Each structure stands twice: as structure tokens, then as C-alpha cells.
Amino acid sequence: GQQLNQSPQSMFIQEGEDVSMNCTSSSIFNTWLWYKQDPGEGPVLLIALYKAGELTSNGRLTAQFGITRKDSFLNISASIPSDVGIYFCAGQGAGNMLTFGGGTRLMVKP
Amino acid sequence: GAVVSQHPSWVICKSGTSVKIECRSLDFQATTMFWYRQFPKQSLMLMATSNEGSKATYEQGVEKDKFLINHASLTLSTLTVTSAHPEDSSFYICSARDQGRVTEAFFGQGTRLTVV
Numbered sequence: 001g002q003q004l005n006q007s008p009q010s011m012f013i014q015e016g017e018d019v020s021m022n023c024t025s026s027s028i029f030n031t032w033l034w035y036k037q038d039p040g041e042g043p044v045l046l047i048a049l050y051k052a053g054e055l056t057s058n059g060r061l062t063a064q065f066g067i068t069r070k071d072s073f074l075n076i077s078a079s080i081p082s083d084v085g086i087y088f089c090a091g092q093g094a095g096n097m098l099t100f101g102g103g104t105r106l107m108v109k110p
Numbered sequence: 111g112a113v114v115s116q117h118p119s120w121v122i123c124k125s126g127t128s129v130k131i132e133c134r135s136l137d138f139q140a141t142t143m144f145w146y147r148q149f150p151k152q153s154l155m156l157m158a159t160s161n162e163g164s165k166a167t168y169e170q171g172v173e174k175d176k177f178l179i180n181h182a183s184l185t186l187s188t189l190t191v192t193s194a195h196p197e198d199s200s201f202y203i204c205s206a207r208d209q210g211r212v213t214e215a216f217f218g219q220g221t222r223l224t225v226v
Contacts (some may be wrong), residue, residue, distance in 0.1 A: 033214070042116065042203045042217035043154070088153060096207070098144070098215060100153045 006089055006101030013079055014109050021087060021104040022073040029091035032065050032072040033098070037086045046087075047074070081108050113137055114206050116218025123194055123225055131189045131221045133204030140206035143187040144215065145179060148201040160187040184209075194225040 004023045013019060023032075031050055035043035047058050049065035049072060056063055062075045072089055089101040113136040123129050133143055141162045146154040158179050159167045166179035176198075178190040187206075191198055203220045 035217070040201075040220065040222065042114075042205075042220045045214060045216060048214055096142075097159075098156070098205075102153045105151075 004089055004091055004099055004101040006104055008104060009102065010105040010107070012107045012109065015079060015081060017079055019076040019079055019083070019106060020073060021089075022071060023089035023091070023101045024071045025091055025099070026070065027091070027093060027099075028069040029093050029099075030069075031092040032063070033090040033092065034061075034063050034072070034074045035088045035090065037088060037103075039085075043088055076106075079106075079108050081110050084108050112208055112214070112216045114204065114216045114218040116204055116221055118221060119219060120222040121224070123223070125195055125225055126193055128190055128192045129194055129223060131191075131202055131204075131223075133187045133189070133206065133218050135185045135206040135208075135216075138206075138208040139184040140187075141184060141209055143181060143204055143206045145177070145187075145189050146203045146205070148203060148220075150201075154203060157189075191223065194223070196225045199223055199225045 004025045006023045033048050034046045037043040047056050047063040052069045053067050054065040060077045086103045086105050088103050090098045092098050115134045117132045143160040145157045147157050148154050156169050157172045160179045160181040162181045168174045181187040201220050201222050205215045205217045207215045
């Protein structure tokens with residue numbers, strides 16, 4: 001099925017560093033969602049964005065819904081080892097169907 | 111709130127047998143549930159949309175006779191992999207949308223299916 005362009009595909013960073021990842025699409029979305037998936041588990045919702053331009057924080061996580069409604073970014077500040085996992089963006093358009101990005105695999109070195 | 115429980119977490123079955131996976135919304139009602147398949151190091155691939163009280167809608171390329179979906183109540187959807195083969199081995203994940211919060215979907219913990 002259709003996928004969003006999510007980058008980077010993987011990141012290997014030092015504990016304490018900030019992280020930034022983003023998703024772009026050729027389609028407009030009404031909602032952007034960011035999920036984290038741990039190995040062998042289902043994705044867990046981190047942040048939901050409902051309006052173009054919206055900037056939302058959840059602890060050390062900050063995400064923004066792009067003005068054009070075709071992109072979104074997620075920032076993680078002061079990374080810690082438990083941030084390790086795969087992060088997925090998802091866009092929701094007409095019909096409430098979710099389209100997922102390819103994922104960003106985050107590895108944190110203590 | 112918004113907990114989705116999937117069972118079993120993992121299952122090993124012999125080729126030719128059928129396996130049923132359950133997806134339950136524990137604290138909300140879900141008129142729509144979604145079934146995904148995920149291969150190693152890849153994103154989630156939507157297989158079908160399960161609608162309570164009606165037939166599921168399958169994505170292109172997904173065999174409906176192979177992957178039977180039943181959504182008999184507002185809190186339960188089941189996926190049955192019929193006549194399983196080794197190539198059906200995968201991680202299957204369901205998600206459910208809260209009727210009261212239509213824009214957010216919550217995921218189960220996934221089921222690792224291994225067909226031997």
C-alpha cells in the first residue's frame with residue numbers, strides 16, 4: 001500500500017543528544033500521528049496532531065503538523081536508552097484510513 | 111483507557127492448519143478495527159478493515175478466503191489464517207478506533223505467527 005516518506009531510516013546517537021525525524025507526503029492529511037514500536041510489540045501512540053501548524057509536546061517529545069498538511073516532524077530531546085525503538089508516522093486522510101511511514105529505527109548509545 | 115488486547119501473543123502451528131487471532135477493545139467500543147501485517151524491519155501493511163456487523167473490506171492482493179475476518183461485536187474482531195503455510199509466518203497487529211475519538215487508532219500488542 002501507499003507509504004509516507006519517513007527519514008531517516010535509522011539513527012545511532014549518543015545518550016543525551018536530541019533527535020529529529022520527519023515524514024513527507026504528496027497527499028494532504030487531516031491528522032498526523034506518531035507511534036513508537038518496541039520489538040515484538042504493537043505501536044504505541046505518542047502524539048496526535050489535528051490542525052495544520054499545530055505544535056504539540058509530550059514530555060521530551062515535540063511534534064508539528066506542517067502548514068501544507070503534507071508533512072510532520074518529531075523531535076526527541078535529551079535522548080535516553082529507553083527511547084530505543086522504531087518510530088512511525090501515520091497520516092490520516094479522507095475515510096479515516098491510516099497511511100504509515102516506513103519507520104525510523106532509533107538506537108541510543110549509553 | 112483505550113486499551114486494545116490481542117491474543118495470542120505468539121503461536122506456532124503446522125502447515126495446513128488454521129489459526130485464529132483475537133482483537134479486543136477493553137474499555138471502549140470500536141465499530142472499526144484494522145488488521146495489519148508486518149514483516150521484519152518493515153512498516154505496517156494494512157490487510158483489511160473490519161466493520162462491526164458487516165463484511166470486512168480487504169486491501170488489494172489480500173485473499174479474503176485465506177484471511178477470514180469476523181467482527182461480531184463492538185469489542186471483538188477475529189482474524190483466522192486458514193490452511194496456513196510457512197509464507198504466512200509474520201507479525202500480525204490489530205488496531206481499533208474509539209467511537210468517541212474517531213481520529214485516533216490504538217494498537218494491540220501483536221501476534222507472532224510461525225508456521226512450520
